[in-house]
Amino acid sequence: MKNEILDKLERLQKYVEILKSYKNYSLEEIEKDYTLRGAIERYLQVAIECCLDIGEMIISFERLKKPETYREIIEILGKANILPEDFARKFIEAVKFRNILVHMYADIDVKIIHEILQEKIDDFNEFAKYIARYLEE
Numbered sequence: 001m002k003n004e005i006l007d008k009l010e011r012l013q014k015y016v017e018i019l020k021s022y023k024n025y026s027l028e029e030i031e032k033d034y035t036l037r038g039a040i041e042r043y044l045q046v047a048i049e050c051c052l053d054i055g056e057m058i059i060s061f062e063r064l065k066k067p068e069t070y071r072e073i074i075e076i077l078g079k080a081n082i083l084p085e086d087f088a089r090k091f092i093e094a095v096k097f098r099n100i101l102v103h104m105y106a107d108i109d110v111k112i113i114h115e116i117l118q119e120k121i122d123d124f125n126e127f128a129k130y131i132a133r134y135l136e137e
Contacts (some may be wrong), residue, residue: 001061002135009053009128016124017046019117025115039102048098051091053125058082058134070095083127083132091123093118 022030022040030037057071059066064080066074071092078088095115100108 001057005054005057005131005135006049008057009131012047012054012124014052015043015050016034016121019043019047019121019124023117023121025114025117027111030114031110031134032094037110038039041108043103044113044116045098047124048094048101052095052098054131058090070098074093087126087130091127094120094123 004029019040020115025033025036030040042119052070052073053089055077056067058064059073059076062080062082063074067076072091074083074095077083078085097112
């Protein structure tokens, strides 16, 4: 399990690096360039899904309560002190955004994408830090 999680963390790091490379684009550029916008949306989606996959692996390994929703994956990690609860509450927003990306892609507000790139992209690194700490225990 540990090696699988480390592989996913490595992949997550690559996705975050790619997303950070889009930080300098303005809101207007992202709105106008559908190829750029699609790339950002896709990398956000796979970054979030990496986190969810990692969470599911840990929950299974630890034999914690089986989550019924993606949101519950993060909640369970918080309650089990694998993620700090305050961070888990904040990171649930990423899970909600993943659902928008997957199911309501036509209604995505580009301002939110831009805001995530500017202000929230480091949440993925913070998630990875907590998971790495868990793996060391």
